[in-house]
Amino acid sequence: MYDIISKTEYWQWLDDKVNSVEPAPTELLKHIQDTFMLSVLQNLKGAKILEFGGGHSRILTSLSANNECWNVDKFEGADAGPKRIVRQRNVQTVKAFLGDFNDKIPSDYFDYVVSISVVEHIPHGDLERVFADCARVLKPGGNLVQAIDLYLPDAVDKHDAAFQFNRAKPPLYLKVAQSAGLALKEPAQVDGDACFRGFHASNSDATLYQWNGVAPKLRPVRERGQSVSLKAWWTKPAA
Numbered sequence: 001m002y003d004i005i006s007k008t009e010y011w012q013w014l015d016d017k018v019n020s021v022e023p024a025p026t027e028l029l030k031h032i033q034d035t036f037m038l039s040v041l042q043n044l045k046g047a048k049i050l051e052f053g054g055g056h057s058r059i060l061t062s063l064s065a066n067n068e069c070w071n072v073d074k075f076e077g078a079d080a081g082p083k084r085i086v087r088q089r090n091v092q093t094v095k096a097f098l099g100d101f102n103d104k105i106p107s108d109y110f111d112y113v114v115s116i117s118v119v120e121h122i123p124h125g126d127l128e129r130v131f132a133d134c135a136r137v138l139k140p141g142g143n144l145v146q147a148i149d150l151y152l153p154d155a156v157d158k159h160d161a162a163f164q165f166n167r168a169k170p171p172l173y174l175k176v177a178q179s180a181g182l183a184l185k186e187p188a189q190v191d192g193d194a195c196f197r198g199f200h201a202s203n204s205d206a207t208l209y210q211w212n213g214v215a216p217k218l219r220p221v222r223e224r225g226q227s228v229s230l231k232a233w234w235t236k237p238a239a
Helices: 007-015 029-041 124-137 161-167 169-179 205-214 216-224
Strands: 002-004 048-052 068-073 091-095 110-116 138-153 225-235
Touching (some): 007 029, 029 138, 029 225, 110 124, 124 138, 124 169, 138 161, 138 169, 138 216, 161 169, 216 225
Parallel strands (some): 048 110, 068 091
Antiparallel strands (some): 002 225
16 A cells, blocks of 8 residues: 545545544645545454654554554654643653664564554655664564655646655665565555645645645745645565
Protein backbone atom coordinates (compact mmCIF):
# COMPACT_ATOMS: atom_id res chain seq x y z
CA MET A 1 0.00 0.00 0.00
CA TYR A 2 1.55 3.26 -1.16
CA ASP A 3 -0.93 5.76 -2.54
CA ILE A 4 -2.80 9.01 -1.90
CA ILE A 5 -5.93 8.62 0.24
CA SER A 6 -9.00 9.12 -1.95
CA LYS A 7 -12.39 10.60 -1.15
CA THR A 8 -14.04 7.29 -2.02
CA GLU A 9 -12.15 5.28 0.58
CA TYR A 10 -12.31 8.05 3.21
CA TRP A 11 -16.09 8.30 2.85
CA GLN A 12 -16.39 4.52 2.91
CA TRP A 13 -14.48 4.39 6.19
CA LEU A 14 -16.88 6.98 7.58
CA ASP A 15 -19.87 4.96 6.29
CA ASP A 16 -18.36 1.98 8.14
CA LYS A 17 -18.26 4.07 11.36
CA VAL A 18 -14.48 4.13 11.59
CA ASN A 19 -13.79 6.87 14.10
CA SER A 20 -11.63 7.89 17.05
CA VAL A 21 -12.51 8.63 20.65
CA GLU A 22 -10.77 12.00 20.26
CA PRO A 23 -10.96 12.71 16.52
CA ALA A 24 -9.29 15.66 14.88
CA PRO A 25 -11.75 18.28 13.55
CA THR A 26 -13.36 17.07 10.34
CA GLU A 27 -11.99 19.96 8.27
CA LEU A 28 -8.41 18.87 8.95
CA LEU A 29 -6.27 16.45 6.98
CA LYS A 30 -5.56 14.75 10.31
CA HIS A 31 -9.19 13.58 10.48
CA ILE A 32 -8.68 11.83 7.15
CA GLN A 33 -5.42 10.35 8.42
CA ASP A 34 -6.88 9.26 11.78
CA THR A 35 -9.69 7.51 9.94
CA PHE A 36 -7.27 5.71 7.65
CA MET A 37 -5.14 4.57 10.58
CA LEU A 38 -8.12 3.32 12.56
CA SER A 39 -9.40 1.45 9.50
CA VAL A 40 -6.18 -0.58 9.82
CA LEU A 41 -6.02 -0.89 13.60
CA GLN A 42 -9.49 -0.64 15.16
CA ASN A 43 -10.31 -4.36 15.19
CA LEU A 44 -6.99 -5.51 16.64
CA LYS A 45 -6.91 -7.36 19.93
CA GLY A 46 -3.79 -8.32 21.85
CA ALA A 47 -1.48 -6.45 19.49
CA LYS A 48 1.57 -4.43 20.51
CA ILE A 49 1.24 -0.96 18.91
CA LEU A 50 3.79 1.87 18.98
CA GLU A 51 2.90 5.36 17.75
CA PHE A 52 5.84 7.70 17.28
CA GLY A 53 5.46 11.45 17.34
CA GLY A 54 1.96 10.97 18.70
CA GLY A 55 1.98 13.87 21.19
CA HIS A 56 -1.46 13.75 22.79
CA SER A 57 -2.43 10.72 20.75
CA ARG A 58 -5.94 10.65 19.35
CA ILE A 59 -5.86 7.04 18.17
CA LEU A 60 -4.23 5.24 21.09
CA THR A 61 -7.09 6.13 23.43
CA SER A 62 -9.42 4.05 21.28
CA LEU A 63 -6.98 1.13 20.96
CA SER A 64 -5.47 0.74 24.42
CA ALA A 65 -8.43 -1.15 25.93
CA ASN A 66 -7.67 -4.21 23.78
CA ASN A 67 -3.99 -3.77 22.93
CA GLU A 68 -0.61 -2.88 24.44
CA CYS A 69 0.00 0.70 23.31
CA TRP A 70 3.13 2.85 23.45
CA ASN A 71 3.58 6.53 22.61
CA VAL A 72 7.13 7.60 21.73
CA ASP A 73 7.66 11.37 21.55
CA LYS A 74 10.07 13.95 22.96
CA PHE A 75 7.21 16.30 23.89
CA GLU A 76 9.26 19.38 23.05
CA GLY A 77 6.49 21.38 21.41
CA ALA A 78 7.72 20.84 17.86
CA ASP A 79 5.16 21.66 15.14
CA ALA A 80 2.59 22.80 17.72
CA GLY A 81 2.87 19.55 19.71
CA PRO A 82 2.73 19.31 23.51
CA LYS A 83 5.62 20.78 25.49
CA ARG A 84 5.37 18.32 28.37
CA ILE A 85 4.91 14.57 28.65
CA VAL A 86 1.33 13.47 28.05
CA ARG A 87 0.19 10.55 30.15
CA GLN A 88 -2.76 8.62 28.75
CA ARG A 89 -4.58 5.75 30.39
CA ASN A 90 -3.19 2.31 29.53
CA VAL A 91 -0.55 3.86 27.23
CA GLN A 92 3.16 3.45 27.98
CA THR A 93 5.07 6.66 27.25
CA VAL A 94 8.74 6.95 26.28
CA LYS A 95 10.33 10.38 25.94
CA ALA A 96 12.41 9.79 22.83
CA PHE A 97 12.38 9.79 19.06
CA LEU A 98 12.54 6.74 16.88
CA GLY A 99 15.94 7.11 15.33
CA ASP A 100 17.56 7.47 18.77
CA PHE A 101 17.80 3.65 19.14
CA ASN A 102 16.63 4.14 22.71
CA ASP A 103 17.10 0.97 24.79
CA LYS A 104 13.79 1.60 26.59
CA ILE A 105 12.09 0.57 23.34
CA PRO A 106 12.62 -3.18 22.89
CA SER A 107 13.81 -4.69 19.63
CA ASP A 108 11.72 -7.19 17.62
CA TYR A 109 8.71 -6.43 19.82
CA PHE A 110 5.88 -4.53 18.10
CA ASP A 111 3.22 -5.79 15.74
CA TYR A 112 2.56 -2.26 14.46
CA VAL A 113 4.61 0.92 14.40
CA VAL A 114 2.54 3.86 13.18
CA SER A 115 2.71 7.62 12.70
CA ILE A 116 0.31 10.35 11.62
CA SER A 117 1.57 13.59 10.10
CA VAL A 118 5.11 13.04 11.40
CA VAL A 119 7.41 11.75 8.66
CA GLU A 120 7.13 14.89 6.51
CA HIS A 121 8.69 16.89 9.38
CA ILE A 122 11.78 14.65 9.63
CA PRO A 123 14.87 16.15 7.95
CA HIS A 124 15.75 14.09 4.91
CA GLY A 125 19.19 13.34 6.32
CA ASP A 126 17.61 11.67 9.36
CA LEU A 127 15.12 9.46 7.52
CA GLU A 128 17.41 6.45 7.12
CA ARG A 129 18.08 6.36 10.85
CA VAL A 130 14.37 6.68 11.70
CA PHE A 131 13.29 3.93 9.32
CA ALA A 132 16.11 1.69 10.55
CA ASP A 133 14.93 2.14 14.13
CA CYS A 134 11.36 1.36 13.06
CA ALA A 135 12.62 -1.86 11.54
CA ARG A 136 14.58 -2.64 14.72
CA VAL A 137 11.58 -2.43 17.06
CA LEU A 138 9.19 -4.31 14.78
CA LYS A 139 8.90 -8.04 15.30
CA PRO A 140 9.46 -10.18 12.20
CA GLY A 141 6.27 -9.97 10.19
CA GLY A 142 5.39 -6.65 11.87
CA ASN A 143 3.91 -3.63 10.11
CA LEU A 144 5.02 -0.03 9.64
CA VAL A 145 1.96 2.07 8.73
CA GLN A 146 2.25 5.80 8.14
CA ALA A 147 0.03 8.70 7.07
CA ILE A 148 2.29 11.38 5.57
CA ASP A 149 1.35 14.94 4.59
CA LEU A 150 2.23 15.88 1.03
CA TYR A 151 1.68 18.96 -1.14
CA LEU A 152 0.84 18.07 -4.73
CA PRO A 153 0.54 20.44 -7.72
CA ASP A 154 -1.90 20.26 -10.60
CA ALA A 155 -0.43 18.56 -13.65
CA VAL A 156 0.15 21.90 -15.35
CA ASP A 157 2.45 22.98 -12.49
CA LYS A 158 4.26 19.72 -11.85
CA HIS A 159 7.58 21.06 -13.11
CA ASP A 160 7.33 24.25 -11.06
CA ALA A 161 10.41 24.53 -8.84
CA ALA A 162 8.23 25.27 -5.81
CA PHE A 163 6.95 21.68 -5.85
CA GLN A 164 10.15 19.77 -6.57
CA PHE A 165 11.00 19.24 -2.90
CA ASN A 166 7.60 17.68 -2.18
CA ARG A 167 7.44 15.64 -5.37
CA ALA A 168 10.81 14.11 -4.48
CA LYS A 169 9.45 12.73 -1.20
CA PRO A 170 7.52 9.60 -2.36
CA PRO A 171 10.59 8.08 -4.09
CA LEU A 172 12.80 9.02 -1.12
CA TYR A 173 10.55 7.28 1.42
CA LEU A 174 10.56 4.15 -0.73
CA LYS A 175 14.34 4.23 -0.93
CA VAL A 176 14.99 4.62 2.80
CA ALA A 177 12.41 1.97 3.71
CA GLN A 178 14.06 -0.48 1.33
CA SER A 179 17.44 0.33 2.85
CA ALA A 180 15.99 -0.53 6.27
CA GLY A 181 14.94 -3.95 4.97
CA LEU A 182 11.22 -3.19 4.86
CA ALA A 183 8.93 -4.35 2.06
CA LEU A 184 5.76 -2.67 0.78
CA LYS A 185 2.60 -4.59 1.59
CA GLU A 186 1.26 -3.80 -1.90
CA PRO A 187 2.92 -2.30 -5.00
CA ALA A 188 3.42 1.47 -4.98
CA GLN A 189 0.82 3.52 -6.85
CA VAL A 190 2.49 6.91 -6.49
CA ASP A 191 5.94 8.23 -7.41
CA GLY A 192 7.76 11.46 -8.15
CA ASP A 193 5.33 12.30 -10.98
CA ALA A 194 2.33 12.48 -8.63
CA CYS A 195 -0.09 15.35 -9.20
CA PHE A 196 -3.25 16.45 -7.41
CA ARG A 197 -6.43 14.86 -8.70
CA GLY A 198 -10.03 15.76 -7.93
CA PHE A 199 -10.67 12.37 -6.29
CA HIS A 200 -7.94 12.91 -3.66
CA ALA A 201 -9.10 13.61 -0.10
CA SER A 202 -7.53 16.89 0.98
CA ASN A 203 -7.23 19.66 3.53
CA SER A 204 -9.72 22.53 3.48
CA ASP A 205 -8.66 25.83 1.95
CA ALA A 206 -9.58 27.57 5.22
CA THR A 207 -7.09 25.36 7.05
CA LEU A 208 -4.38 26.09 4.50
CA TYR A 209 -4.97 29.80 4.99
CA GLN A 210 -4.51 29.38 8.74
CA TRP A 211 -1.27 27.51 8.10
CA ASN A 212 0.01 30.53 6.16
CA GLY A 213 0.34 32.29 9.49
CA VAL A 214 2.46 29.44 10.89
CA ALA A 215 4.68 28.77 7.86
CA PRO A 216 4.29 31.73 5.49
CA LYS A 217 7.10 30.60 3.18
CA LEU A 218 4.84 27.81 1.92
CA ARG A 219 2.02 30.15 0.91
CA PRO A 220 2.94 30.00 -2.84
CA VAL A 221 2.81 26.18 -2.67
CA ARG A 222 -0.59 26.26 -0.94
CA GLU A 223 -1.96 28.76 -3.46
CA ARG A 224 -1.24 26.46 -6.41
CA GLY A 225 -1.27 22.98 -4.87
CA GLN A 226 -3.21 20.91 -2.41
CA SER A 227 -2.44 19.19 0.88
CA VAL A 228 -3.12 15.44 0.73
CA SER A 229 -2.04 12.35 2.61
CA LEU A 230 0.16 9.52 1.47
CA LYS A 231 -0.87 6.19 3.01
CA ALA A 232 2.11 3.87 3.34
CA TRP A 233 2.28 0.31 4.68
CA TRP A 234 5.51 -1.67 4.91
CA THR A 235 6.22 -5.01 6.57
CA LYS A 236 9.32 -6.41 8.20
CA PRO A 237 10.10 -9.77 6.57
CA ALA A 238 9.48 -12.78 8.78
CA ALA A 239 12.59 -14.49 10.08
